[in-house]
Amino acid sequence: METSATAVQTAELFDAEEFRRQFPPLEKMVHLASCSQGALSTQLNSSLSDLTSSLTDSGAPWGLWMGEVEKLRERFARFINADPDEIAIVSSASEGAYQVASSFRWDERPGILTSALEFPSVGHVWRAQAAQGSQVHMISDRVDALNAVEWESAINDSLSLVSAPLVSYHDGARPPLREITDLAHTAGARMFVDAYQGAGVVPIDVKELDCDYLVTGSLKYMLGLAGVAFLYVKDGITSERSPELTGWFGRVDPFAFDPELVDYPTTARRFEAGTPAVPAVYAANAGLGILERVDQAQAYEHVSRLSDQLAAGLSDLGIRMSRPADPEHRGPQVAIYDEDPARLSQWLFERGIVTAPRGEILRLSLHYYTTPEDIETALAALRQFRSVR
Incomplete structure (x- = not known):
């Protein structure tokens, strides 16, 4: 690739x-x-001018805008060494985490393991799944969470999901992700990575990380604006439950306009919902356009x-x-x-x-x-x- x-x-x-x-x-x-x-950046300014020009010239250029969305999907996939079908375009990392959490059944393996390195918003999503039967376990010390041995002692076959950031929002600390991922997989759990505090400056290759899910967004180091985030879903992963948060972009053919047909794509797009934030899409393309040249x-x-x-x-x-x-x-x-x-x-x-x-x-x-x-x-x-x- x-x-x-x-x-x-x-x-x-x-x-x-x-x-x-x-x-x-x-x-x-x-x-x-x-x-x-x-x-x-100059490119971000220019991208927003392109957006306003599209409105001035065409009024409602949906074909053009959807082309920008697909360009963004392909660009981000290439940036993390993934396939475009492994990428869902969502509105925020919180939404991406929720889409992952809500796709699990928590009856047989109710555990979620997280740590003090986690950004609060993602931690909130995991804890909100208690209403569906999940049980959150936590490595509560930030220093301990940098030690793979601490994760090893906490990971067992009661877990469905293990979650760790690429980089901690608090002080930039980086846990041993590949080691944690291997431990999670050995125990039969899936691995979720929040890369928001590193993507754009810390190199990411999801094949090397071997994570099952990765979420990040377009502002911060990726040089865009708030409103667009990316959810990577490893090829071949199926959902135990269909996402309840859905919408027309979560359909096989969003432009079929059939309100009675709730069909989910087999790709990561099944986690998408409503209309993407088009201005943020333009800005994200500008940011990735710069990062591609680094x-x-x-x-x-x-x-x-x-x-x-x-x-x-x-x-x-x-x-x-x-x-x-x-x-x-x-x-x-x-x-x-x-x-x-x-x-x-x-x-x-x-x-x-x-x-x-x-x-x-x-x-x-x-x-x-x-x-x-x-x-x-x-x-x-x-x-x-x-x-x-």
Whole structure:
């Protein structure tokens, strides 16, 4: 199967400098909030202009819009080394998780195993299945959840589903996914991966991960907007129950317009429901169009070097971090503790530095467009903040 690089047959790959030039706002700001929303690109602006032009020129160009949806499905499939029929286009990661959870029967194997690394929204979906008979088990310590031995002791044949993120939203920690997946499969459970905090900067190959489900969305590191997410469903997986959340895009032929026929495709499209968010589809295509021109491994090496530079500088300033000790478990962000992360984030924003507070943590996330100069600017601002606080 083509990789995201070889799929762009004639375009040259971006190096870090050329990649950064696709984001004009970065001339005036330091964007360290890709874990919340990616920076604005020229291509995203242009894609939204294309959308408004389609309305001006054609009024209701459904054929054109559906072509954009299918282009997006194919692009994302290629990006994670999947087949387009393994991809459902949904509105959010929460919807994707719900579609997976609601397709299980929980009577014989009621268990779901999750961890403190999980994003709350996904954890909420798992717990809401208690009404259908599920039982959620949890590795409650974030550090323990980075140890495959802890997962091994918690995985047994009462589980139907094991869930772990590619990257934790909290501090960028990365659990040993392949080991967890192998343990889940050995016990007869399926593996769900939430890749929202890594897709777009952490290389993903679902064949190598061997996960059964993977969900992510188009904003954050994938450089789009909210409103579109992707659910990967491993080829050959069938549902124990048909999805109850459904709609005309969940049909074999959405344009048959038969209200009495509730037929489900055998592909991942059976998990789709209503009309996709067309503006977000255009934006997501713009983001993936940029990412297709990036060597993902090279980009992640760039991010890893800069995260080490940032962590070293924070350590020199005496700033307490939430960061895994093992480099193998580190993701594309560095998180720091502060008594009021929202206030610190606002103080930095007033100085042109965009960050993402969450609870007791201020997250500083990096992308291929981040530079060593960005890191030094952020460290200088934090040094100033500590001197005036």
